[in-house]
Amino acid sequence: MKALQYTAYGRSPVVNDVPEPAPGPGEVLVRVAGAALNPLDVKIGAGHVQEFFPITFPSTVGTDLAGTVERLGSGVTDWSVGDAVITRTDPTAGGAVAEFAVAPATSLVAAPAAIPLTTAAGLPTAAATAWQAVNETAELKSGQRVLVHAGAGGVGSFVIQLARRAGAHVVTTVSGAAAETVRKLGADEVIDYTRVDFRTAISDVDVVVDSVGGETEARSLDVLKPGGLLVSLPVPPDFARATARGLRAEFVFHASDAGRLAKVVAVVNEGFDIVVDRTVQLNGAADAFDYLAQGHAKGKVIVQP
Ligand SMILES: NC(=O)c1ccc[n+]([C@@H]2O[C@H](COP(=O)([O-])OP(=O)(O)OC[C@H]3O[C@@H](n4cnc5c(N)ncnc54)[C@H](OP(=O)(O)O)[C@@H]3O)[C@@H](O)[C@H]2O)c1
Missing domain, CATH: 3.40.50.720 (NAD(P)-binding Rossmann-like Domain)
Structure with a gap:
């Protein structure tokens, strides 16, 4: 599969061919419909937060994703193949800006029905x-x-x-x-x-x-x-x-919390605007990353693998 990856601190990420990840016990493999970029991804790539979120290279970019459940790891009973979900992965693990991503089953939240799945990637962080x-x-x-x-x-x-x-x-x-x-x-x-x-x-x-x-x-x-x-x-x-x-x-130090994200999904279903600056394909993800890094995005920057 293709994934946007950091190759070294301080370098723009690049799209690489990488093996599809396998879900371990308690994890789920998600087919990514959309992955949103955040300033935190830029700070991680620049090495500015390596004290809190160290990464080893190469490492797939991104924490925020929406998609459908593709495969269940052992012991996962709360989700079924085909479920539409959103999640925020641990910043050290990343992995969102790719065709497939793994996430702990307990981190998943049912995607809001009121908006397109790709757009829902803009919610988690x-x-x-x-x-x-x-x-x-x-x-x-x-x-x-x-x-x-x-x-x-x-x-x-x-x-x-x-x-x-x-x-x-x-x-x-x-x-x-x-x-x-x-x-x-x-x-x-x-x-x-x-x-x-x-x-x-x-x-x-x-x-x-x-x-x-x-x-x-x-x-x-x-x-x-x-x-x-x-x-x-x-x-x-x-x-x-x-x-x-x-x-x-x-x-405010944001830590991923499925319970809080579920409350967000509930208000989105009541009627809520997700402002999207741009949606790009994976081959435009590196440019989109550099654009977000300039600090002038109007709403979310989303990659659609
Ligand atoms: N502590 C946490 O847990 C946590 C969680 C999420 C985000 N954050 C941080 O919060 C910050 C914002 O995140 P974000 O996702 O909202 O970033 P963002 O989408 O990249 O923010 C870009 C926006 O900032 C505006 N802007 C830049 N300088 C401005 C100024 N002086 N006055 C008013 N607006 C200005 C830009 O408007 P113009 O184009 O008009 O300049 C642009 O619309 C980042 O530093 C991020 O790391 C922290």
Whole structure:
């Protein structure tokens, strides 16, 4: 089969011919309908997170996939051949961007019936991290004001929808034409961060969900109301700086959790938009990886093997 593989830290991945993986005890072989790329894949390939997620080369890229069950490993009784599933593999194992992938049976979740299977690949990391940020870390309440940075990004597009679902007033930062996309997702106010310093456009915010970091994180403290909460995704925030300002800060560390992903699937079945920047074939996967690495994707980048 063909798979997108890392060959060394710091090099763009390449498509290789590799043996089809075999499911071990408790595992399932999935025929991949779609595999979504995430910034974490880029960080793994660059070697930036090898302390947490070491890989050995060659190693197949990707954690997020949707597909159909092709074969069951011994002891698997909860799934049947042909079931439509989604999952997030362990980042150290990867393996998603390939024609076939193995995953622990306990990590699988029935794919949402309301959207195409290929598109459902966009959910596992981005939507479940958004769920964690909105519903578990921030516990957003009706009437609260939330600032969502990078509202058109993979995670941000889900944060907007989940925050609206919680009844929050949603303000988001994007650039250019993405304003229309995020309004359709339910954003109440949209700030073009390339034209306006968001600090001049909003104040008294209960929660900031920041998937940008750096200067954006530092400036976000200026718009929070006393006791307000900064929820950071790219790296752990400067906790001391927040505390010194009478604010709270939390880092979301997303760990795969089939129970949480099943809750995401339930809301997707109720009606939820998956913003897809592009869907490419495996022969375009390396270019798509390099595109995602530039940090300007509008929604999910999906590979369809
Ligand atoms: N902690 C965790 O467990 C966890 C889980 C998931 C993701 N993350 C992290 O969260 C971050 C975002 O992930 P993602 O999947 O959403 O990435 P993504 O889809 O690649 O985000 C791209 C988006 O960011 C926007 N953007 C870039 N700079 C911006 C700025 N200064 N202000 C506002 N928007 C800006 C871009 O808009 P423009 O094109 O307009 O610039 C683009 O739409 C990554 O660092 C990722 O590693 C962490």
